[in-house]
Amino acid sequence: xxxxxxxNLRVAYGAIEALKGISxxxxxxxxxxxxxxxxxxxxxxxxxxxxxxKPVAGxxxxxxxxxxxxxxxxxxxxxxxxxxEGRRVFARMTVQENLEMGAYVRSDKDGIAEDMEKVFTLxxxxxxxxxxxxxxxxxxxxxxxxxxxxxxxxPRVLLxxxxxMGLAPVLVEEIFDTIRELNQKQGLTILLVEQNAHMALxxxxxxxxxxxxxxxxxxxxxxxxTNPEVQKAYLGG
Amino acid sequence: xxxxxxxxxxxxxxxxxxxVLHMSLVGMVEAFSRREIVKDTISMGQLLLILxxxxxxxxxxxxxVEQHPLYAVFSGALVGLVAGALLAVxxxxxxxxxxxxxxxxxxxxxxKILLFDEEGVAGVARLLAVxxxxxxxxxxxxxxxxxxxxxxxxxxLATLTLGLLRDIFAVVLPRKVSRFLYTSSxxxxxxxxxxxxxxxxxxxxxxxxxxxxxxxxxxxxxxxQRPLQWTSYALVAALLVGMPFILGERGSYIFEVLDIVGIxxxxxxxxxxxVGFAGLLDLGYVAFFAxxxxxxxxxxxxxxxxxxxxxxQMTFWEALPLALLASLLSGIxxxxxxxxxRGDYLAIITLGFGEIIRLxxxxxxxxxxxxGAQGVTGxxxxxxxxxxxxxPQDYYFFILIAIAIGxxxxxxxxDSRLGRAWKAIREDEDVAIAMGIDHVATKLTAFATGATxxxxxxxxxxxxxxxxxxxxxxxxISINVLCLLIVGGMGxxxxxxxxxxxxxxxPELLREFAEYRLLVYGAALVAMMLLKPxxxxxxTLHVRELRAEPVKVSPVPAAGxxxxxx
Ligand SMILES: Nc1ncnc2c1ncn2[C@@H]1O[C@H](COP(=O)(O)OP(=O)(O)OP(=O)(O)O)[C@@H](O)[C@H]1O
Ligand SMILES: [Mg+2]
Numbered sequence: 001x002x003x004x005x006x007x008n009l010r011v012a013y014g015a016i017e018a019l020k021g022i023s024x025x026x027x028x029x030x031x032x033x034x035x036x037x038x039x040x041x042x043x044x045x046x047x048x049x050x051x052x053x054k055p056v057a058g059x060x061x062x063x064x065x066x067x068x069x070x071x072x073x074x075x076x077x078x079x080x081x082x083x084x085e086g087r088r089v090f091a092r093m094t095v096q097e098n099l100e101m102g103a104y105v106r107s108d109k110d111g112i113a114e115d116m117e118k119v120f121t122l123x124x125x126x127x128x129x130x131x132x133x134x135x136x137x138x139x140x141x142x143x144x145x146x147x148x149x150x151x152x153x154x155p156r157v158l159l160x161x162x163x164x165m166g167l168a169p170v171l172v173e174e175i176f177d178t179i180r181e182l183n184q185k186q187g188l189t190i191l192l193v194e195q196n197a198h199m200a201l202x203x204x205x206x207x208x209x210x211x212x213x214x215x216x217x218x219x220x221x222x223x224x225x226t227n228p229e230v231q232k233a234y235l236g237g
Numbered sequence: 238x239x240x241x242x243x244x245x246x247x248x249x250x251x252x253x254x255x256x257v258l259h260m261s262l263v264g265m266v267e268a269f270s271r272r273e274i275v276k277d278t279i280s281m282g283q284l285l286l287i288l289x290x291x292x293x294x295x296x297x298x299x300x301x302v303e304q305h306p307l308y309a310v311f312s313g314a315l316v317g318l319v320a321g322a323l324l325a326v327x328x329x330x331x332x333x334x335x336x337x338x339x340x341x342x343x344x345x346x347x348x349k350i351l352l353f354d355e356e357g358v359a360g361v362a363r364l365l366a367v368x369x370x371x372x373x374x375x376x377x378x379x380x381x382x383x384x385x386x387x388x389x390x391x392x393x394l395a396t397l398t399l400g401l402l403r404d405i406f407a408v409v410l411p412r413k414v415s416r417f418l419y420t421s422s423x424x425x426x427x428x429x430x431x432x433x434x435x436x437x438x439x440x441x442x443x444x445x446x447x448x449x450x451x452x453x454x455x456x457x458x459x460x461x462q463r464p465l466q467w468t469s470y471a472l473v474a475a476l477l478v479g480m481p482f483i484l485g486e487r488g489s490y491i492f493e494v495l496d497i498v499g500i501x502x503x504x505x506x507x508x509x510x511x512v513g514f515a516g517l518l519d520l521g522y523v524a525f526f527a528x529x530x531x532x533x534x535x536x537x538x539x540x541x542x543x544x545x546x547x548x549x550q551m552t553f554w555e556a557l558p559l560a561l562l563a564s565l566l567s568g569i570x571x572x573x574x575x576x577x578x579r580g581d582y583l584a585i586i587t588l589g590f591g592e593i594i595r596l597x598x599x600x601x602x603x604x605x606x607x608x609g610a611q612g613v614t615g616x617x618x619x620x621x622x623x624x625x626x627x628x629p630q631d632y633y634f635f636i637l638i639a640i641a642i643g644x645x646x647x648x649x650x651x652d653s654r655l656g657r658a659w660k661a662i663r664e665d666e667d668v669a670i671a672m673g674i675d676h677v678a679t680k681l682t683a684f685a686t687g688a689t690x691x692x693x694x695x696x697x698x699x700x701x702x703x704x705x706x707x708x709x710x711x712x713x714i715s716i717n718v719l720c721l722l723i724v725g726g727m728g729x730x731x732x733x734x735x736x737x738x739x740x741x742x743x744p745e746l747l748r749e750f751a752e753y754r755l756l757v758y759g760a761a762l763v764a765m766m767l768l769k770p771x772x773x774x775x776x777t778l779h780v781r782e783l784r785a786e787p788v789k790v791s792p793v794p795a796a797g798x799x800x801x802x803x
Contacts, residue, residue, distance in 0.1 A: 050671065076673030084671055090664040101661050104654075105673035153673065 009058035020213040033200040036210035042193040079156030087142040091135025102152030119148040140171040197234035246312040249297035250319025264342035273423030294375035310376035317372025388440035396432040481630040492629035499636035505733040506643035507690025513728035515683035516663025521591025527710040529692030530699040532560035537617035543605040564692020572684040614704035726772025
């Protein structure tokens with residue numbers, strides 16, 4: 001079943017059209033990846049789904065319900081959580097406070113405490129640093145925190161914007177393992193935006209390739225990784 | 238070990254010299270000399286000169302001490318000597334060169350002050366001796382261990398403050414004590430020694446026992462800490478409430494000043510919510526103060542016939558809720574269009590709003606409703622049955638209650654869900670939205686709460702003055718409130734109080750130097766930002782951030798950090 005569906009979405013910044021009619025489907029329980037180069041429109045797509053940008057035309061459906069009528073915080077309440085690009089943590093709050101902020105839309109204290117332990121099991125490094133200011137964490141730890149913080153809201157769909165950005169290969173590996181684990185163990189649906197097509201296609205079930213505001217190709221991860229065009233443009237061979 | 242830093246010391250000496258020459262020639266020294274700090278010994282003008290020397294000599298000594306401990310003293314003394322020599326040249330040349338023609342302040346009286354009431358060679362010797370000694374003293378201070386230096390400096394500062402605040406304390410103290418300690422314009426020599434000794438003991442005690450006590454209390458389990466905390470709160474509250482009764486009639490002047498400080502504290506608490514908690518830079522905050530004040534004025538005055546024809550004259554208590562409501566609503570109304578903008582834009586728009594409100598109350602067009610340039614008189618006083626507030630002491634209680642309310646609201650909100658949402662928005666608005674925070678509603682509540690506190694402050698202000706002129710509501714008030722937050726420590730509640738006393742209370746007490754108030758004020762702010770950017774009483778977190786650990790805020794990865802990601 002399609003949990004999230006984007007239909008013919010057009011988004012413009014002033015006169016510049018960044019998305020020129022994009023359609024994609026996210027199925028319940030899968031990792032879907034959206035790959036594309038700089039300025040292709042990946043971030044724009046996620047920001048529009050989150051309600052931060054208003055489309056010129058098209059529709060976004062969550063379980064059949066159009067999201068366009070909702071404000072950003074209402075979309076979060078529905079369980080659609082955005083992990084923004086560039087590991088944006090609340091620098092002057094501690095790790096723990098950051099995680100608590102993630103649970104802002106919830107009020108079940110016990111559940112929150114339980115989920116925080118889960119995040120700490122997932123990222124033991126965060127547990128050691130729970131009272132450290134988030135701004136003083138390393139880049140990798142900040143990305144872990146950003147993901148952990150998103151998990152604190154018990155998402156239905158996680159929209160991840162380039163989690164590999166600026167991280168050393170070992171860390172990218174570690175983060176992607178975690179993403180796969182979240183999907184496999186908890187059945188979390190993930191829309192993963194990446195430039196790192198090689199890594200993304202390894203963990204995703206299906207993928208779309210976006211180029212200058214249009215979907216160029218789509219298919220299963222396997223199909224895409226063997227597609228000569230994709231190989232040439234995104235996999236360096 | 239290097240050689241003596243001769244050139245550097247001379248450089249600092251020249252710097253100090255320029256500073257003291259400047260202070261002398263713009264007339265500060267003379268103006269401040271009207272007030273004696275210690276009888277027949279030192280006036281405030283002279284103190285000003287010495288302070289300039291002390292600061293620069295201390296800085297020079299700090300550098301010199303790296304070469305050799307004794308160099309600190311030499312370097313400090315040299316700074317004093319060089320600056321003193323410049324002053325001496327000035328004092329000697331004023332008359333022969335006819336400098337008065339160019340510098341109106343280069344008067345014979347200035348010469349007298351500079352030469353410490355002596356003449357010719359004796360005067361110059363005295364000037365040089367005092368300046369050199371001051372410089373050397375600053376150098377000596379540098380050599381002392383902090384445990385000794387700190388109580389000493391604090392005791393000196395506290396004693397000087399008591400000398401400065403003569404007008405307050407000389408009146409408050411019992412007659413005989415007052416005679417012993419104070420003259421008509423400053424401290425007596427006996428007073429100086431008494432205060433120095435007293436503060437010396439107090440601060441030494443604090444540095445040793447006090448700090449240990451504090452540490453021990455901190456290490457207690459929270460359950461045991463709490464009663465102690467409440468006891469100290471209760472003591473402070475009892476002191477605050479009891480003060481008017483203890484001081485009685487003698488306290489009028491103090492309470493006059495305290496009331497003004499209090500009015501600013503209420504506003505400060507409100508703006509602290511807007512800027513400190515939610516991070517929204519509001520430069521037109523005075524608008525809400527004006528709206529509270531004018532609502533109170535217009536509703537309770539017997540004048541303004543046009544208004545009276547429609548709305549009957551109200552009492553203070555009837556008008557108060559309406560004044561709060563008016564400022565709350567104006568906070569929301571201004572907030573809605575404004576809060577979509579961010580940062581700098583918000584500052585500019587609020588600035589404009591503040592000016593618009595001021596111009597409206599000034600305008601002839603609205604004169605029948607708001608009183609125009611003449612303002613409004615006959616504003617109601619708060620009453621209880623037959624009793625009505627008249628003295629500053631009476632208003633003191635109202636202000637105290639309003640401050641307590643402001644504190645209560647701030648404390649409760651700070652750690653609430655809303656408080657966390659404010660903090661998140663202050664840190665990163667986009668991510669806050671991604672966490673499910675309704676940013677518009679959240680910012681609006683901050684704006685509205687702040688506006689209401691300003692309105693409360695304004696309503697009390699109007700009732701206290703009884704009459705009101707539109708000129709009271711200018712941009713300077715917004716700036717003042719913002720500055721007191723910065724000086725006290727952004728986001729910190731005790732900081733608001735400390736900031737208000739420093740920036741409103743002190744200048745209020747030094748009214749006679751009004752001309753130089755802003756100058757000193759500006760210098761103090763600059764010094765503050767350089768030396769203690771986190772404020773006088775900062776929020777704990779803020780200190781961490783500005784001092785100890787460098788915070789990496791930039792989320793952008795450095796080039797080459799990520800070989801595997803592209
Ligand atoms: N706020 C904005 N104003 C104007 N143009 C914008 C804005 N944000 C993005 N764009 C433009 O829209 C296009 C798509 O940008 P977007 O950020 O969605 O790309 P992206 O695929 O996320 O790229 P990257 O991988 O570099 O993050 C780009 O041409 C970009 O310049
Ligand atoms: Mg992007």
